[in-house]
Amino acid sequence: MNFRKKLSVEVLNKVSDNKETILNTIYTKPQLYLLVLLRVIIGYHFLFEGINKLFSASWSSEGFLVQSNWIFSNLFKFIASSPTLLAVADFLNIWGQILIGLGLLVGLFSKYAAYAGALLLLLYYVAYPPFVEGYTFVDRNLLEFFGLLMIALFQTSQIIGLDGLISKIRSEKNG
Amino acid sequence: MADQENKNNNSEKKINRRDILKGLATTPILGVFAYDFYKKKALARLKDKAIHFNLGISNENPKPQEANKNNGELVRIGIVGVGGRGTALLKALGFVNKGWYDELYNKSKLFDKGAEHKLQTYYNQDMLNVQVVGVCDVFDMRAEKAINTVSKGMQPNGEQANTPGVKRYLRYQDMLANPEIDAIIVSVPDFHHAHVTIDAVNAGKHVYCEKALTLTEDQLHRVYAAVKKSGVVFQLGHQNSKNESFKKAKEIVDKNIIGKITLIEATTNRNTRPGAWYRDLDSNGNPKPGSTKTIDWDQWLGNTPKVPFSIDRYYGWARYFTYDTGLAGQLFSHEIDSINQIMGFGIPKSVTSSGGIYFYDKNTRDMPDTFQSVLEFPDRKFSVLYTAMLANSRSRGRVFMGHDGYMEVGGRLKVYPDRDSTQYKEQLKAGILKTNEPMFVYPKNKIDVDGITSASEKYYAERGLINTSVGGKNIDITHLHIKEWVDVIRNGGTTACNIDKAFQDTVSVLMVHRSYVEQRRVEWDPIKRRIV
Numbered sequence: 148m149n150f151r152k153k154l155s156v157e158v159l160n161k162v163s164d165n166k167e168t169i170l171n172t173i174y175t176k177p178q179l180y181l182l183v184l185l186r187v188i189i190g191y192h193f194l195f196e197g198i199n200k201l202f203s204a205s206w207s208s209e210g211f212l213v214q215s216n217w218i219f220s221n222l223f224k225f226i227a228s229s230p231t232l233l234a235v236a237d238f239l240n241i242w243g244q245i246l247i248g249l250g251l252l253v254g255l256f257s258k259y260a261a262y263a264g265a266l267l268l269l270l271y272y273v274a275y276p277p278f279v280e281g282y283t284f285v286d287r288n289l290l291e292f293f294g295l296l297m298i299a300l301f302q303t304s305q306i307i308g309l310d311g312l313i314s315k316i317r318s319e320k321n322g
Numbered sequence: 323m324a325d326q327e328n329k330n331n332n333s334e335k336k337i338n339r340r341d342i343l344k345g346l347a348t349t350p351i352l353g354v355f356a357y358d359f360y361k362k363k364a365l366a367r368l369k370d371k372a373i374h375f376n377l378g379i380s381n382e383n384p385k386p387q388e389a390n391k392n393n394g395e396l397v398r399i400g401i402v403g404v405g406g407r408g409t410a411l412l413k414a415l416g417f418v419n420k421g422w423y424d425e426l427y428n429k430s431k432l433f434d435k436g437a438e439h440k441l442q443t444y445y446n447q448d449m450l451n452v453q454v455v456g457v458c459d460v461f462d463m464r465a466e467k468a469i470n471t472v473s474k475g476m477q478p479n480g481e482q483a484n485t486p487g488v489k490r491y492l493r494y495q496d497m498l499a500n501p502e503i504d505a506i507i508v509s510v511p512d513f514h515h516a517h518v519t520i521d522a523v524n525a526g527k528h529v530y531c532e533k534a535l536t537l538t539e540d541q542l543h544r545v546y547a548a549v550k551k552s553g554v555v556f557q558l559g560h561q562n563s564k565n566e567s568f569k570k571a572k573e574i575v576d577k578n579i580i581g582k583i584t585l586i587e588a589t590t591n592r593n594t595r596p597g598a599w600y601r602d603l604d605s606n607g608n609p610k611p612g613s614t615k616t617i618d619w620d621q622w623l624g625n626t627p628k629v630p631f632s633i634d635r636y637y638g639w640a641r642y643f644t645y646d647t648g649l650a651g652q653l654f655s656h657e658i659d660s661i662n663q664i665m666g667f668g669i670p671k672s673v674t675s676s677g678g679i680y681f682y683d684k685n686t687r688d689m690p691d692t693f694q695s696v697l698e699f700p701d702r703k704f705s706v707l708y709t710a711m712l713a714n715s716r717s718r719g720r721v722f723m724g725h726d727g728y729m730e731v732g733g734r735l736k737v738y739p740d741r742d743s744t745q746y747k748e749q750l751k752a753g754i755l756k757t758n759e760p761m762f763v764y765p766k767n768k769i770d771v772d773g774i775t776s777a778s779e780k781y782y783a784e785r786g787l788i789n790t791s792v793g794g795k796n797i798d799i800t801h802l803h804i805k806e807w808v809d810v811i812r813n814g815g816t817t818a819c820n821i822d823k824a825f826q827d828t829v830s831v832l833m834v835h836r837s838y839v840e841q842r843r844v845e846w847d848p849i850k851r852r853i854v
Contacts, residue, residue, distance in 0.1 A: 183347075183348065186348075187348050187351060191351065191355060194355060195355070195358075195359065198359055199359070199362075202363065252348055252349075252351055252352065252355075253346075253348055253349050253352070254345075254348055306344065307344050307345075307347045307348060308344075308345065308347070308348060309345050309346070309349075311341070311344060311345050312337075312341060312342065312344075312345025312346070313345075315337050315341055315345075316337065319336065319337060
């Protein structure tokens with residue numbers, strides 16, 4: 148079987164049973180640990196940002212939104228201008244970051260958490276891309292975005308994480 | 323039973339200890355996270371608690387005063403002198419030339435931000451319910467233009483004025499004789515201030531006089547006596563008192579936020595020919611208008627020595643001590659007014675000035691282009707140092723230096739802590755205050771100087787002499803200053819720069835000037851009320 152294909156999510160999803168075994172045959176130990184580490188530190192970062200916002204009463208995404216400077220700036224500024232939309236944006240940001248962070252950290256619904264995190268980061272990036280200010284196009288958001296795409300495609304939570312445990316509990320019940 | 327066995331056999335599907343461990347392998351990191359987050363929060367709380375940092379001062383913009391709907395009786399005004407400053411005063415009263423207005427209006431329709439900003443600042447003015455019914459100027463062109471402005475000019479409500487029959491006077495004495503005129507604005511060159519003001523108050527007219535009030539001490543005493551005797555409403559054109567950041571600066575001094583102040587530095591920083599009062603050419607380099615045919619030169623000279631007409635002298639009179647007190651009267655007067663407002667010191671005990679004409683041709687001026695003056699206030703225990711440069715524009719600000727910090731006061735106010743402050747020692751150590759970061763800024767948002775093009779105008783704006791921000795609105799401070807004068811005429815009260823305050827500021831100006839001219843230290847005798 149083609150190695151690249153083996154890695155692809157589609158194939159993994161088709162093999163409904165025993166993902167762990169398949170993944171274990173793909174990753175070497177150092178690869179696995181490194182991927183887990185990447186997942187954990189990005190998760191940690193999301194969780195920290197989310198919890199920090201939750202605990203600082205004055206935080207609002209308004210300041211960030213009104214600074215939006217690229218082609219979508221009108222949309223972001225529109226959100227900032229509406230109290231209702233702003234409240235929704237604030238809520239989704241805080242709880243989005245917390246849940247994504249938790250998911251990645253403990254390995255629960257990791258794939259979805261990674262995709263959701265990547266989407267959030269993409270929004271942050273297009274709202275305020277660094278190149279508009281005359282800087283290069285690479286920034287922390289962009290790097291973390293690609294990191295999350297990696298995590299989504301190179302899954303590890305089936306081996307190390309709650310996803311693996313849940314799969315086992317399920318198969319035990321079904322079995 | 324069979325089922326049971328089946329499951330037992332299928333040991334692969336059974337969850338074992340190892341599976342649980344792998345499943346929960348990263349979960350303990352949550353504990354690390356909790357500790358990390360708690361530590362960060364605890365540290366921040368500790369800092370806040372240990373050093374409760376509150377200056378007890380707000381940098382919120384004041385609310386705009388309710389526009390006075392009932393403006394009472396119409397006040398009829400005559401103006402003497404409608405040059406650059408006179409025109410600015412007409413604008414402050416609510417009259418601008420229609421040509422000027424239309425040009426800005428058309429530009430603003432083409433999204434010219436500068437024009438829009440200038441126009442908006444004008445719209446922000448209150449309607450004062452005044453009419454300018456008399457105009458006096460020795461220059462025909464200026465008088466005609468001013469008449470046009472006050473009779474058919476545009477007002478801050480966007481409507482065109484309609485004041486027919488505005489009279490031009492060739493001699494101000496004739497204007498004073500008109501009983502219909504309630505109040506006079508004096509914006510002639512400085513050497514005419516004293517006699518026009520005295521004649522006006524003797525005629526029972528309220529007076530708004532531009533700075534500097536007089537050229538000599540004798541004139542000052544005579545103006546003071548005349549105003550005191552008459553009881554008219556007097557205001558000197560030190561419009562700075564209306565700048566919100568100066569009010570805030572006073573609050574900061576009163577609340578001891580920068581500690582004991584021992585030195586105040588005021589400066590003038592210019593580097594252009596018009597800024598040094600060579601003003602015979604317009605911005606395109608062409609000679610400005612005016613000749614003996616259109617200017618009553620003899621009247622302009624008054625009782626100063628007869629000299630042949632010179633367009634340079636007409637526009638650049640401030641360079642000569644015959645007509646003016648030089649940098650003291652032109653720019654130091656605004657500085658001392660600002661500082662006096664904040665510190666409330668009155669008159670200095672002694673003054674020493676020095677300097678010279680080191681950049682320009684000394685045959686073309688009396689006014690030094692490099693000038694410094696030290697004013698001592700031993701009773702209050704501080705010095706004021708004024709230094710003026712007309713050949714370098716590096717902005718040196720207006721700075722109040724205290725043991726605990728310093729305060730820079732201009733259009734914007736900034737307060738910085740001092741590295742070796744006693745009051746802020748803990749905050750500096752904890753990193754809550756930093757010596758290179760202002761601990762207080764007012765107003766929070768920068769005051770726009772969009773659309774201000776000329777170097778001199780920019781200079782005035784930086785020094786807080788043009789606009790202030792009230793309720794987030796940009797307002798011309800001269801408007802507020804002249805409005806106060808009109809309000810007091812109608813409703814009674816005191817003007818900010820009344821004759822007593824004007825007397826103090828003018829004594830400082832004259833001390834600074836005389837020390838330079840006589841090349842000696844001069845002192846103020848508070849008993850005889852004389853400079854010695």
